[in-house]
Amino acid sequence: MKIAVYGANGYQGKLVLAEANRRGLGVVLVGRDAARLRRAADAVGLSGPDVRVAAVDDRDALVAAFRTADAVVNCAGPFTRTGAAVVEAAIAAGRHYLDTAGEQLYIKSVFDGFGARAAAAGVCVVPAANDACVPGDMVAALLAERLGPLEEITSVHLISGGGGPSRGSLRSVIESIDIIKAGGLVYDGGDWRPAPSTRQSSIVLPGGGEAVPMAPFPLSEVVTIPRHVRVGRVRGLAEAELTARLSAPLDPAVIEGLPEGPTERARATQRFTYLIDAVAPDGRRARGIVEGPDTYGTTAVIAVEGARRLITDPAxxxxxxPAQAYPPADFLDSLLPGDVRWSVQASGL
Ligand SMILES: NC(=O)c1ccc[n+]([C@@H]2O[C@H](COP(=O)([O-])OP(=O)(O)OC[C@H]3O[C@@H](n4cnc5c(N)ncnc54)[C@H](OP(=O)(O)O)[C@@H]3O)[C@@H](O)[C@H]2O)c1
Structure with missing residues (x-):
């Protein structure tokens, strides 16, 4: 079994290579620069790497490279600029596709633009196969199983420690700056529209403590959840301090001077908590909680496991x-060895 990793020499790409290698899966390193791809193979200890050069605007080279593998994992952000060409080439090659994108408008554009073509080609396309969207989307499906049709879902992201975002994540923020400043899209009454306000609210973490100020944020699961859950409204919130920091203009020159991403040591200090709060029309409530370490490492585990499952047992x-591509509880349980824990509980919110 072989996975083609596009953007294999990036920060996230190398983590995906290492995880695939650890799991005994073959990898094809694809990207626009052979020397950088070879250095990435060396960095993760791959001997005799299969390296294929394919620029994002060279469709024939992309298709040929992807045909040498069983599935494509695209880590080449910012996806807003380059993602569509890679999705299109994977479908043309007849290969399942996942990406690690967190750019809300790009993710929506994949659903809007490629559904019919992917279905006709017999391939599964799963955008946003990352640490946040996958568990959030799956827990939302499990909440709906418990409560039935829902009036509202609120997805909440809290992250502590970890050494900050990678350079690639910061470049993706620049591409998404307008929608971040606007508070993202919300789903309301059958369609997605700009968040009605960027007003702050606050939330108390499951363990208690002080309320944390939160603000609307363009989370990926706002796009994915209404694809499979009957729900009136879906919105995303992140820590107000983070949304304010990311809304300030970032100087690309400053980003280029930063390290590629957090060190392994810094990643080991990171914890994420994702809360998914659901309300039924009759007022019943339930909360899903997902907690875990190391967002980039967890994304690598999710992308590789997601690709493996699409190859062996496609939807x-x-x-x-995510919840349409994989059985939610089973997939979430597969993340337990990586210390990702989840629960769904009725709550007195
Ligand atoms: N929860 C989440 O939302 C989440 C979690 C994890 C990752 N992510 C996303 O994953 C993406 C990757 O992050 P990263 O830290 O790995 O970024 P990175 O280190 O900058 O790597 C980006 C990769 O994409 C390639 N690339 C960029 N533009 C390209 C183009 N025009 N043509 C061909 N290749 C191109 C780069 O190749 P070169 O080296 O040749 O430039 C590099 O291999 C980001 O968008 C990040 O936001 C999201």
Missing amino acids: EPGVLA
Whole structure:
């Protein structure tokens, strides 16, 4: 079994290579620069790496490279600029596709633009196969199983420690700056629209303590959840301090001078908590909680496991939300060895 990793020499790409190698899966390193791809193979200890050069605007080279593998994992952000060409080439090559994108408008554009083509080609396309969207989307499906059709879902992200975002994540923030400043899209009454306000609210973490100020944020699962859950409204919140920091203009020259991403040591200090709060029309409430370490490492585990499952046990072809591509509880349980824990509970919110 072989996975083609596009953007294999990036920070996230190398983590995906290392995880695939650890799991005994073959990898094809694909990107626009052979020397950088070879250095990435060396960095993760791959001997005799299969390196294929394919620029994002060279469709024939992309298709040929992807045909040498069983699935494509695209880590080449910012996806807003380059993602569509890679999705298109994977579908043309007849290969399942996942990416690690967190750019809300790009993710929506994949659902809007590629569903029919993916279905006709018999491939599964799963955008946003990352540490946040996958558990959030899956827990939302499990909440809906418990409560039935829902009036509202609020997805909340809290992250502590970890050494900050990678350079690639910061470049993706620049591409998404307008929608971040606007507080993202919300889903309301059958369609997605700009968040009605960027007003702050606050939330108390499951263990208690002080309320943390939160603000609307363009989370990926706001796009994916309504694909499979009957729900009136879906919105995303992140820590107000983070949204304010990311909304300030970032100087690309400053980003280029930063380290590629957090060190392994810094990643080991990181904890994420994702809360998914659901309200039924009759007022019943339930909360899903997902907690874990190391967002980039967890994304690598999710992308590789997601690709492995698409190859061995594919879902109905098309562009799919995580919970449509994989059985939610089973997939979430597969993350336990990586210390990702989840629960779904009725709550007195
Ligand atoms: N929860 C989340 O939302 C989440 C979690 C993890 C990762 N992510 C996303 O994953 C992406 C990757 O992050 P990263 O830290 O790995 O970034 P990175 O280190 O900058 O790596 C980006 C990779 O993409 C390639 N690339 C960029 N533009 C390209 C183009 N025009 N043509 C061909 N290749 C191109 C780069 O190749 P060169 O070296 O040749 O430039 C590099 O291999 C980001 O968008 C990040 O936001 C999101």
